[in-house]
Amino acid sequence: MRLLPSLCRQVMKYVLVTGGVISGVGKGIIASSIGTILKSHGVRVTSIKIDPYINIDAGTFSPYEHGEVFVLDDGGEVDLDLGNYERFLDVTLHRDNNITTGKIYQQVIDKERKGDYLGKTVQVVPHITNAIQDWVTKVAETPVEGNERADVCIIELGGTVGDIEGMPFIEAFRQFQFRVKKENICCVHVSLIPQPKTTGEQKSKPTQSSVRELRGLGLSPDVIVCRSVTPLAENVKDKISLFCHVDPEQVYCVHDVTSIYRVPLLLQGQGADDFLIKRLQLQTSQVSRSKHLIARWRELADRHDRLLKEVSIVLVGKYTELSDSYASVIKALQHASLAANHRLDLKCIEAADLEESTRQENPQKYHEAWKELVAANGLIVPGGFGVRGSEGKIRACHWARTKKIPFLGVCLGLQCAVIEFSRNVLKWEDANSTEMNPDTSHPVVIEMPEHNTGQMGGTMRLGKRKTLFKTEKSIMRKLYRNQDSVEERHRHRYEVNPEMVAVLEEKGMRFVGRSEDGERMEIMEMEDHPFYVGVQFHPEYISRPLQPSPPYLGLLLASCKKLSSFASQGFRPSPRMSFCEDSDGGTDGDSLLDEKDDAAP
The missing domain is CATH 3.40.50.300 (P-loop containing nucleotide triphosphate hydrolases)
Known part of the structure; x- marks a missing residue:
């Protein structure tokens, strides 16, 4: 040629x-x-x-x-x-x-x-x-x-x-x-x-x-x-x-x-x-x-087939009957699991099955859902809309926080984590999102001012937005390679109420990433927890097979108990297993962890 x-x-x-x-x-x-x-x-x-x-x-x-x-x-x-x-x-x-x-x-x-x-x-x-x-x-x-x-x-x-x-x-x-x-x-x-x-x-x-x-x-x-x-x-x-x-x-x-x-x-x-x-x-x-x-x-395909160790992740969602409803989330989890040298064992739980109403109406379904949840190595609560299943998601957040289970909340998942924390740590029993309860006396999640309620399509905060890190003491900042800011894609109508942030942070919920104007809470981390992170954006949209999304990579590493060893490398993967090259032919550092014992010979 x-x-x-x-x-x-x-x-x-x-x-x-x-x-x-x-x-x-x-x-x-x-x-x-x-x-x-x-x-x-x-x-x-x-x-x-x-x-x-x-x-x-x-x-x-x-x-x-x-x-x-x-x-x-x-x-x-x-x-x-x-x-x-x-x-x-x-x-x-x-x-x-x-x-x-x-x-x-x-x-x-x-x-x-x-x-x-x-x-x-x-x-x-x-x-x-x-x-x-x-x-x-x-x-x-x-x-x-x-x-x-x-x-x-x-x-x-x-x-x-x-x-x-x-x-x-x-x-x-x-x-x-x-x-x-x-x-x-x-x-x-x-x-x-x-x-x-x-x-x-x-x-x-x-x-x-x-x-x-x-x-x-x-x-x-x-x-x-x-x-x-x-x-x-x-x-x-x-x-x-x-x-x-x-x-x-x-x-x-x-x-x-x-x-x-x-x-x-x-x-x-x-x-x-x-x-x-x-x-x-x-x-x-x-x-x-x-x-x-x-x-x-x-090499990526061979590695997928060789992996022996498994990591169990539970996805608590609202649309689990159709796997395509969470296509990008599932892909991002797969990318991260390959980077962590583990085969992904993903189980999807309908959020409503974790709620008290299900326990009364269908005890078997309730106990099966909780059995799956408590056996997981890690937990993800993805985005969604509407009241249905929200209490189940909040319960899942409570389990992950109190039992020290690695957790990632995305969009609504972050909001549910904030609601759970407000109810059980701040003792605001009726704390909620105005999407779920417009009359709550503690609206910790509120509708964005620019949301146009006159029509359905294209009314959300959409597309790529910049998030600024507010502190250097952040696990997410390190996973993003100590960048001062990151750009991720958004799709939401509701946000954490900025008027409540000071009280939340006093009790240990840290908002380490915020929008450029400082008014929107983009990244949340919990103190004294192996990995409890919430993000308002959707990092799964720009995850790549050869470049896993940092929040998802953090969840999988923590679930595999490898986050500390990853941290000991300065949050830089081993170059030996690099799949990604820059234009000069050198590695750009986005590579798999160097652990031979996790793969079959």
């Missing part, structure tokens, strides 16, 4: 990822993995997620409806798949990287109201389809690394081929392939290969039907990625090749694996990177930052 001159940028290339048979087949992970293997060749990558629903953004979704709401630096509330892209590709995306039908129609209607269409009849074709194409082109050209734009834009079209909601987008990309020329766009179709237990035979017919429908709509896949339980049989691959008009070398299998870290390795092992580079006529460069990327992913 010849070196790409810095002043000679190639034409923007596109990879369109579509899905067939069922939704939730893993398009996001596969799209992210494609980006990862391209990055390993020095190709700059950005991504776009298209959601065909009419909502403007994901901010008003119930966690049970669509999983967690992922928040970006600019405050965009977007689909959780953008979290996959940021974690895999280590890029910072923006709200425009998430396209919805609602956004497109809103833009077109606004233009119609301004008279931009000069009295013409506004229709799906060409106005909606043109708006989609223009949006994609604009976002693809937005710089992603410094002032450099990407070489390849990976576009994931949500849902499945044939959904009525997705038809305008399919038509837009049918036209788009002629706008950008076919040599500059590659279509990757991800499809499920069912394997009924009764026969154990892999069935290709649903994939054939899905591809036939996609081709009937004007898009012909260049690559077919088959999701299956077991590796794809050669005769099934040949059948898909024959009936779907692709070479066998263009049919890839992504079967169930031990961790998502193995998906880029699977695709690369089948030659997906070489095919994409050839198909898109990419000029690649082996730069120092990227040449060892796949090797680091392989």
